[in-house]
Amino acid sequence: MIARTNVRTSAQLHVCTPARGSARSLHEALREALREALHEALHEALHEALREALREALHEALHEALHEALHEALHEALHEALHEALHEAL
DSSP, X not given: OHHHHHHHHHHHHHHHHXXXXXXXXXXXXXXXXXXXXXXXXXXXXXXXXXXXXXXXXHXXXXXXXXXXXXXHHHHHHHXXXXXXXXXXXX
8 A cells, every 4th residue: 555655646746747847837938928028018118208208309409499590580680670770860
């Protein structure tokens, strides 16, 4: 009876070991898939945040540059118009 129990225990170990190996492989596969999914999600989030920040910065820079250019052009035009008006008045 002891030999039978040992044989049964040995057989059970042979059945359990591949199952544990299978579970370990599945766990590793799930862990790798999760890591890849998190990496991809982080990459996408950072890409979108960077794109939005650059778009905002470009918009602000263009707005400022346009404002300065229009201000300078208006200043020059008014200066010339006043100069002309004074010259004609005298």
